[in-house]
Amino acid sequence: MKIISIANRKGGVGKTTTTINIATALSAINKKVLVIDFDPQGNATTSLGIEKKKGQFSSYNILTGSCKAAEAIVPTNLPHFDLIPSSPDLAAAEIELVDLPEREFVLKKALKDLLTEYDYVLIDCPPSLNLITINALVSANSVIVPLQCEFLALEGLADLIKNINAIKRNFNPSLALQGIILTMFSRQNNLSKMIEADVRKYFGDKVYQTVIPRCVRIAEAPSFGKPILVYDFKSTGAQAYLQLAKEFLQREKEV
Amino acid sequence: MKIISIANRKGGVGKTTTTINIATALSAINKKVLVIDFDPQGNATTSLGIEKKKGQFSSYNILTGSCKAAEAIVPTNLPHFDLIPSSPDLAAAEIELVDLPEREFVLKKALKDLLTEYDYVLIDCPPSLNLITINALVSANSVIVPLQCEFLALEGLADLIKNINAIKRNFNPSLALQGIILTMFSRQNNLSKMIEADVRKYFGDKVYQTVIPRCVRIAEAPSFGKPILVYDFKSTGAQAYLQLAKEFLQREKEV
Numbered sequence: 001m002k003i004i005s006i007a008n009r010k011g012g013v014g015k016t017t018t019t020i021n022i023a024t025a026l027s028a029i030n031k032k033v034l035v036i037d038f039d040p041q042g043n044a045t046t047s048l049g050i051e052k053k054k055g056q057f058s059s060y061n062i063l064t065g066s067c068k069a070a071e072a073i074v075p076t077n078l079p080h081f082d083l084i085p086s087s088p089d090l091a092a093a094e095i096e097l098v099d100l101p102e103r104e105f106v107l108k109k110a111l112k113d114l115l116t117e118y119d120y121v122l123i124d125c126p127p128s129l130n131l132i133t134i135n136a137l138v139s140a141n142s143v144i145v146p147l148q149c150e151f152l153a154l155e156g157l158a159d160l161i162k163n164i165n166a167i168k169r170n171f172n173p174s175l176a177l178q179g180i181i182l183t184m185f186s187r188q189n190n191l192s193k194m195i196e197a198d199v200r201k202y203f204g205d206k207v208y209q210t211v212i213p214r215c216v217r218i219a220e221a222p223s224f225g226k227p228i229l230v231y232d233f234k235s236t237g238a239q240a241y242l243q244l245a246k247e248f249l250q251r252e253k254e255v
Numbered sequence: 256m257k258i259i260s261i262a263n264r265k266g267g268v269g270k271t272t273t274t275i276n277i278a279t280a281l282s283a284i285n286k287k288v289l290v291i292d293f294d295p296q297g298n299a300t301t302s303l304g305i306e307k308k309k310g311q312f313s314s315y316n317i318l319t320g321s322c323k324a325a326e327a328i329v330p331t332n333l334p335h336f337d338l339i340p341s342s343p344d345l346a347a348a349e350i351e352l353v354d355l356p357e358r359e360f361v362l363k364k365a366l367k368d369l370l371t372e373y374d375y376v377l378i379d380c381p382p383s384l385n386l387i388t389i390n391a392l393v394s395a396n397s398v399i400v401p402l403q404c405e406f407l408a409l410e411g412l413a414d415l416i417k418n419i420n421a422i423k424r425n426f427n428p429s430l431a432l433q434g435i436i437l438t439m440f441s442r443q444n445n446l447s448k449m450i451e452a453d454v455r456k457y458f459g460d461k462v463y464q465t466v467i468p469r470c471v472r473i474a475e476a477p478s479f480g481k482p483i484l485v486y487d488f489k490s491t492g493a494q495a496y497l498q499l500a501k502e503f504l505q506r507e508k509e510v
């Protein structure tokens with residue numbers, strides 16, 4: 001079982017979209033996949049068409065120890081694709097974790113009892129580097145960084161990589177940067193091309209060859225509770241995520 | 256002096272862009288403006304062309320009490336427009352605030368010694384509802400919510416308004432929702448139009464008439480350290496923010 005966190009402190013760069021579409025592609029080739037929605041916004045939960053019901057266990061309950069990881073799992077509409085939903089309470093988790101001993105390892109310990117079930121566990125992180133995201137990075141074998149092709153997103157990348165390396169040094173020596181994925185790429189403007197050139201210059205083959213174009217169908221899909229691969233398979237967005245999933249598997253073999 | 260927080264938990268919706276451009280327009284009509292960069296990413300600081308220097312006081316130092324608010328103020332290149340820069344340390348502020356008595360009021364108290372200096376103080380919030388954002392909302396007279404014209408951003412709006420009302424009830428009875436600003440509006444696609452119709456239906460005249468279009472020049476401006484109003488005054492983005500600033504003043508008179 002491989003645990004992969006999808007993280008970037010910059011907001012709105014395609015973390016959730018990337019998480020659910022890589023997971024969908026993996027499920028389509030018969031891999032057993034679990035997505036953990038670790039964002040109090042619950043965008044991964046909504047984008048998969050799952051309703052957040054009162055009284056249902058969530059990723060919050062796992063962090064506070066009020067349920068086992070397995071108890072919070074719900075099926076999605078897709079084969080061998082399960083979800084641990086988010087809950088608005090997750091916003092309070094940071095404050096509740098702060099005084100715990102080994103507060104960075106709470107999720108890692110909780111996921112131990114899942115070890116035999118899934119091929120891949122993908123964790124969708126919130127736009128921050130708080131204790132929730134730290135727990136996701138400490139639990140992960142590798143981290144994927146979606147990067148919007150814009151200046152402000154690029155500016156934060158060096159700081160993010162520094163933080164990932166700090167977590168690797170202090171808490172999780174086996175954490176690897178699996179790759180950087182360029183998202184919302186607009187062919188019409190020079191900004192995207194400039195950012196792509198910069199990122200490839202500094203990060204070389206850490207950057208996925210596949211680039212995800214800006215595609216409005218991707219932004220429409222969540223309102224139907226479906227990943228783009230299901231909502232509009234022929235769209236440029238879906239085709240790019242399909243290509244990306246192939247490259248993902250390639251990289252996973254090499255790690 | 257009016258204190259206005261620009262907040263939305265959803266990431267990448269235009270909080271920073273809106274903060275610096277309203278501030279720029281206000282400075283152009285001789286209002287004294289202070290922007291506080293409350294996001295550890297420091298995007299407002301970068302977008303204004305200010306370098307984050309080691310040893311310089313920042314919004315972090317104000318929260319931890321290691322300097323007075325006035326000591327962290329730096330001038331920008333624009334007349335009567337000052338900034339309290341961010342610092343990466345701000346990411347740790349949440350953990351340092353948690354055990355303080357009256358942890359929600361730290362910023363409010365620190366801003367008391369500024370009371371006579373500025374016409375407007377605008378606080379750029381990070382994409383979360385953590386103690387940093389709560390401090391900004393507790394200190395503010397009103398809050399502006401930039402809303403990207405996409406489904407996932409809309410989904411989080413009701414929860415955000417609920418949280419704003421909870422802060423109003425528990426900590427800051429005078430906090431008002433000054434307005435909701437539609438951002439990154441694409442005329443070519445139906446999604447934006449649908450979202451706009453929905454938001455106006457539920458929130459009526461809380462929604463600014465002025466809509467900010469998606470405009471690549473806006474995304475280019477931060478790499479030059481300039482707000483769009485300075486970088487490319489004739490662009491559709493700049494003209495929309497100029498219009499928005501006029502509506503902002505209108506709403507401020509009515510509050």
Ligand SMILES: Nc1ncnc2c1ncn2[C@@H]1O[C@H](COP(=O)(O)OP(=O)(O)OP(=O)(O)O)[C@@H](O)[C@H]1O
Pocket residue numbers: 010011012013014015016017018039043125126127183184185212213214215216218219220222237264265266267382405406407408
């Ligand atoms: N390639 C794309 N083209 C067009 N729209 C996209 C694309 N990828 C994502 N989107 C849309 O952009 C918005 C931001 O994407 P998403 O929510 O996946 O980012 P995020 O990094 O998870 O955001 P947050 O920081 O709030 O968690 C969403 O409305 C999504 O539907």
Ligand SMILES: Nc1ncnc2c1ncn2[C@@H]1O[C@H](COP(=O)(O)OP(=O)(O)OP(=O)(O)O)[C@@H](O)[C@H]1O
Pocket residue numbers: 009010011012127150151152153265266267268269270271272273294298380381382438439440467468469470471473474475477492
């Ligand atoms: N109207 C617009 N048209 C095109 N690009 C825009 C527009 N407004 C903002 N942008 C760009 O979109 C990205 C997100 O905007 P911005 O950083 O202001 O959002 P934010 O809500 O402050 O993000 P965060 O949640 O990370 O703080 C930036 O790269 C910015 O330059």
Ligand SMILES: [Mg+2]
Pocket residue numbers: 015016017039043124125126
């Ligand atoms: Mg997300």
Ligand SMILES: [Mg+2]
Pocket residue numbers: 270271272294298379380381
């Ligand atoms: Mg911002």
